[in-house]
Every structure is written in C-alpha cells, then in structure tokens.
Amino acid sequence: MGTEKSATQDAIPQPIPKEQTNIASEGKPLDEKKLKKFYIGSIDQGTTSTRFIIFDGIGHPVAQHQIEFSQIYPHSGWHEHDPKEILTSVEQCIEKATQAFIYQGHDISDIKAIGITNQRETTLVWDTNTGEPLYHAVAWPDTRTKGIVRELKAKEGADELQKICGLPLSTYPSSVKLLWLLKHVDTVRKAYEEGRLTFGTVDTWLLYQLNGKDRKYFVTDATNASRTMFMNLNTLQYDDTLLKFFDLDRNKVALPKIVPSSSPDEFGALAYGPLKGIRIAGCLGDQSAALVGQQGFTPGCAKNTYGTGCFLLYNVGEKPVASTHGLLATVAYDFGGQRKPVYALEGSIAVAGSGVQFLMNNMGFITQSHKISELAATVEDNGGCVFVTAFSGLFAPYWIDDAKGTIFGITQFTERGHIARATLEATCFQTKAILDAMELDSGHKLSALAVDGGMSNSNLCMQTQANLIGIPVDRPAMRETTALGAAIAAGFAVDIWKDFDELKEINQKDRMIFEPKITKEESAKMFKKWGKAVEMCRGWLDTDEANGDF
Known part of the structure; x- marks a missing residue:
C-alpha cells in the first residue's frame, strides 16, 4: 500500500452560503421574540x-x-x-x-x-x-x-x-x-x-x-x-x-x-x-x-438523509404516485384536521454511514467516523475503485437481494484513501440512481436537493453528490432535521405554529450550497462504471444463502 499523503485545504471543497445563491425560501417572517x-x-x-x-x-x-x-x-x-x-x-x-x-x-x-x-x-x-x-x-x-x-x-x-x-x-x-x-x-x-x-x-x-x-x-x-x-x-x-x-x-x-x-x-x-x-x-x-x-411541504421538494442508511423522499402532493422505476410510494406526513395526507416517492439505500463505520470498526482505516473525508482527500480520485456497498443487498431502485458488498478495480496502486473515496461515492451513485428514477416517475427534474444526516457533514461527500447529480446540494447549519420534524408536528398540533408558510422559515439561516463542478460528460462516465459494477455483483449468493438458510 502506498504512503498516505496529508489532506490539504484545497482538497476538501468549501460550500457557498445560501444567501449568496439564487436558492431562497419564501415563508412568512418568524416572530422570533415570541x-x-x-x-x-x-x-x-x-x-x-x-x-x-x-x-x-x-x-x-x-x-x-x-x-x-x-x-x-x-x-x-x-x-x-x-x-x-x-x-x-x-x-x-x-x-x-x-x-x-x-x-x-x-x-x-x-x-x-x-x-x-x-x-x-x-x-x-x-x-x-x-x-x-x-x-x-x-x-x-x-x-x-x-x-x-x-x-x-x-x-x-x-x-x-x-x-x-x-x-x-x-x-x-x-x-x-x-x-x-x-x-x-x-x-x-x-x-x-x-x-x-x-x-x-x-x-x-x-x-x-x-x-x-x-x-x-x-x-x-x-x-x-x-x-x-x-x-x-x-x-x-x-x-x-x-x-x-x-x-x-x-x-x-x-x-x-x-x-x-x-x-x-x-x-x-x-x-x-x-x-x-x-x-x-x-x-x-x-x-x-x-x-x-427540511420544510418539504411543496410538491417537488426533496430531501436526502445520510444516516446509517440513506433515504431520499420526494413530495408528490395529495395523491400517491405508483412508481414504475423501483421506488416506494409512502405517506410523507398527515397533519390531520381538514388537511389531506401528503404522499412521497422514496428511495432507500441500505448502507451509507454504516459503510464508514465498516471502514472504521472492521478495517481500522480511521479511528473516528468524521475522519473519512480527510482520508479520502489524501488522493485525487478513487484510483479506479468502485465499492458496491451491498452488505444487505441493494435497495432502491435496484432491489437486488442476492448481492454482497464488492470492491472492483483494486490494483497494487490502491491506497486506503481510494477505498475511502469509493465508500463515500457508493452512497452518491445510488442517490443519483434514485433521483433519475424519481424524475422518470414524476416527470419533473429537481432544481436542488436538501440534505441532512451524519454523512452530510462531509464537504467532500456533498461536493461529490452535487457533481454526480448535476444540481445544487442544500445543507442546513442545524442538521438535526429528523428530530426537528417531530418537534414541528407536535408544535403544529398545539398551535405554536399555525400555518405551513410560517414553518418554511424555520432552520433557514446559514445554509450552505454545493454547486456542481464537473461536466455532465464526466459525471455520466463515472455513473456508467458504477452501473457496470452493480450488474457484476448480482447473483453472488448461493440458493441456500439467498433463502436465508444458515
């Protein structure tokens, strides 16, 4: 394995404050004092x-x-x-x-x-x-x-x-x-x-x-x-x-x-x-x-949570949309009263943050999960490595139950940094596959993707995501959005907030935007290689293993 190089400031992308972009919220001003x-x-x-x-x-x-x-x-x-x-x-x-x-x-x-x-x-x-x-x-x-x-x-x-x-x-x-x-x-x-x-x-x-x-x-x-x-x-x-x-x-x-x-x-x-x-x-x-x-109250809004797994939800409005491209239809939220329930398309990735934990706990690559970006930044790219993190098969939009985690492209040139990059990229590739499926199901292309969860803390991962999907990635400063969503549902029920326009202004300060920095041709080339790796990892399990026998 080659000598590990030090990460430089230039190697880790720096996002743009949201107020310097044309992405803006349009909710009512909050009565912060009250x-x-x-x-x-x-x-x-x-x-x-x-x-x-x-x-x-x-x-x-x-x-x-x-x-x-x-x-x-x-x-x-x-x-x-x-x-x-x-x-x-x-x-x-x-x-x-x-x-x-x-x-x-x-x-x-x-x-x-x-x-x-x-x-x-x-x-x-x-x-x-x-x-x-x-x-x-x-x-x-x-x-x-x-x-x-x-x-x-x-x-x-x-x-x-x-x-x-x-x-x-x-x-x-x-x-x-x-x-x-x-x-x-x-x-x-x-x-x-x-x-x-x-x-x-x-x-x-x-x-x-x-x-x-x-x-x-x-x-x-x-x-x-x-x-x-x-x-x-x-x-x-x-x-x-x-x-x-x-x-x-x-x-x-x-x-x-x-x-x-x-x-x-x-x-x-x-x-x-x-x-x-x-x-x-x-x-x-x-x-x-x-x-x-993430205030995804309008049809067309989408968020991706990079936690243990990775979950992308796309608001489709008050009628469920049946997916024909490997996605799930689900209830986005139901705020009761005279309001109709709101539905979403969803794509789920089984392994996201757990892939980073695998490198830390099982392989000893890093001692703390947040160090993954520094390790990945010691190399310029993935060095030809593609890591299909199918530890539990592959979820949306593939739904391949008989796949196992597989790393392709390892050579004597491969370093830990290349595998670290490939691990982050695996989540980003699957996110792109889901977004492509959502575009086909809904007939609309997203203009931006709101993100949260542990892996969203990685600037390198979020920049990679923006590069692959070709649209801005919008990250809040306060990333406990899951807990905030439950608090919003509870507060809405007891009239702390009274309408959705007011809610749209919550947690909008100091958001950061990652703009795409590679060409569509470069992105397509990377995604094509990922698709090839996915096809090659099919059918890994024997029949008895696939049936759950042990």
Whole structure:
C-alpha cells in the first residue's frame, strides 16, 4: 500500500452560503421574540442511538442528550435490538436533557409538547396481557426473511400488493419480519394462536410504554403504518386484501390504531419521569420527519438523509404516485384536521454511514467516523475503485437481494484513501440512481436537493453528490432535521405554529450550497462504471444463502 499523503485545504471543497445563491425560501417572517419562549421536546429513536432534543419555537436546539444502544447480530444478515434497552435509552435521554434544560434556567412548564420520530419497519411483538416483549426487535436492515420473500413473490396476488400499499415485496417492510417471527419463534406463535399477540413498530412500542401501558394509546401514525405493507395508501387504514395475502387473522394479532402524524389528543402524555403529564402531540417515521424538518411541504421538494442508511423522499402532493422505476410510494406526513395526507416517492439505500463505520470498526482505516473525508482527500480520485456497498443487498431502485458488498478495480496502486473515496461515492451513485428514477416517475427534474444526516457533514461527500447529480446540494447549519420534524408536528398540533408558510422559515439561516463542478460528460462516465459494477455483483449468493438458510 502506498504512503498516505496529508489532506490539504484545497482538497476538501468549501460550500457557498445560501444567501449568496439564487436558492431562497419564501415563508412568512418568524416572530422570533415570541417563539423563543415556547419549547418542544423531540424523541429521536434511531437505528444505533436515541436522543432527546428540546427545541425553541424557531427550531433551535437548546438542550439535548444522546445514548448509543446495543446492536445484536446473532447470525450473518440478522440485526436485532432489545426493546427494553430502546425504552430505557429514551427514558435516560429525557432525564439528562431535561436536567440540562433546567440548569439553563428554564422551567419544565415552558415545554408545550413532545414529538416522537423513530426508525421505521423495525418490528416488535409483545404479550397483550403483560406488555412484555416476546422477542428482540427485528431491525429494518435485517435480511433473514429472504426465503419468505422469495416464497411470497411466487404467491398468487403478489403483483397487486404494491398498487395497494406502495411497497414491493422485499426484506425491508415489517410484514415479512412478523411472518418470520410467527414461523420460527414458538412463544410468538403461541401468543398468536391464543389471541394475545401484539404487533407494533418502534413508535407504537414507545407510545404504549411511555403512556404507562395504557391501551387507549396503542396507536401508530400513518407514516409508520405505511411501512408495514398492511395499510392501504389511499384509505390510510388496514386493508383486508393485504392481511389475507399474509395469512394474518386480526382476531389473533392486535394491530395499532392508525392516526394522523400531528394531533393534540391521539398520542397521550408521558405517564412518568421529569416531564410527566406533558402531551405527546406528534409522531413521524424518521424519514418523513426529516422531510418535514427540511420544510418539504411543496410538491417537488426533496430531501436526502445520510444516516446509517440513506433515504431520499420526494413530495408528490395529495395523491400517491405508483412508481414504475423501483421506488416506494409512502405517506410523507398527515397533519390531520381538514388537511389531506401528503404522499412521497422514496428511495432507500441500505448502507451509507454504516459503510464508514465498516471502514472504521472492521478495517481500522480511521479511528473516528468524521475522519473519512480527510482520508479520502489524501488522493485525487478513487484510483479506479468502485465499492458496491451491498452488505444487505441493494435497495432502491435496484432491489437486488442476492448481492454482497464488492470492491472492483483494486490494483497494487490502491491506497486506503481510494477505498475511502469509493465508500463515500457508493452512497452518491445510488442517490443519483434514485433521483433519475424519481424524475422518470414524476416527470419533473429537481432544481436542488436538501440534505441532512451524519454523512452530510462531509464537504467532500456533498461536493461529490452535487457533481454526480448535476444540481445544487442544500445543507442546513442545524442538521438535526429528523428530530426537528417531530418537534414541528407536535408544535403544529398545539398551535405554536399555525400555518405551513410560517414553518418554511424555520432552520433557514446559514445554509450552505454545493454547486456542481464537473461536466455532465464526466459525471455520466463515472455513473456508467458504477452501473457496470452493480450488474457484476448480482447473483453472488448461493440458493441456500439467498433463502436465508444458515
């Protein structure tokens, strides 16, 4: 391996302040003096960590606490969480952040509401009578259900599912995870047969527990329900055709009531802890929350969140758009009242920040994840390396379940910096593929892409993204947009904000713009090589591996 070179300031791109560009927001001016007196708490329960952030009325975080929790990998492709540890992490984050809030001189009574946002598709089951978990939570990236998915795809009616629920059959949604639990876990199967099985996603589990196990608040919001494959996208209710396809009897499994994402009454209130009695007024799946936090309230707005995975949502308005190019149709948000639900097209990338963690934890390339840009900047380009980060297969728009992570183009010239660049570029290439699919489905090309999440902190990654997609990348200064989205949903329910025009001005200060700096021909050449690598990584798994056997 060659000698590692030092990164230079010129090697890491510098973005342009938004006020120096022609990209501008058009919302009503905020009454900052008034809004700074109101506070909203936000529970952000993610894939690898939980945080609780207290925002003021202009969207500025004033106190927060974050806790990482255990990632459980019993077998290759399996990914689980301890439901009780998730709950404990939420309780501890609320306690620590509240202590910091009080230390600053604020009163708990100043917190008007709490919102919840959460990792989606992650599947939990518990005993209806006791509220005790019957198994670990099966996390959204888990791929143990490959065999079940293969069987379901061959079943009569499989081709009609996506028209009803917006999702294709894959290892991704909650439905197949629940079927695996019923098939392989005796305690779950027994609870189902005895009619005491309760199913929920992370939001439902937390709302039920935080309300003191009050069954009145056994609920989920439409954004989370739209990730299960049990909900009809048009009616926002459970669909008998879908449940019948999955052979589920509603008399044997309790499904949470589906409610709007913003409501002063449907989510209850904290039953214990330092914020006891404060209403929970908002609930959104994490990617919908990020779209709300980026003020994506107008059809044509899009955001990309670069977290553990990478998720791109495109607002399509008040009617769902069925994708014919490998994307998902989903609920963007439902703010209730007389308002209609808003829908989105979504593209999901399984590996984004987790690819950086792989280089750090498994390969020892870096000691801290934010050092990835410095390592990548030690080389001028990827040196011919293309890294297809298909650790859990490839998601949108490819949907290749039998792929594995593969690096192409390694030579004796290859350095760690080249592989670091190729890792960042893998997310950017997949984002371009998704944007191209969204353009085909919607008939419109984006003018800019709003970004957030951990990898968006990398100037090099964001510049690469702008270069590949050929449009500006718009990054906020305050990048906790997922938590902010949940806070907005809660604050909207209790009238801290009253209209969407007002919300459009939140978190608009000090945004930065990355403009494309290579030609369309250069971008197309890079993307062509990526496409070749994707095709070459197909069919890597043997039949028994693809079926989930071990």
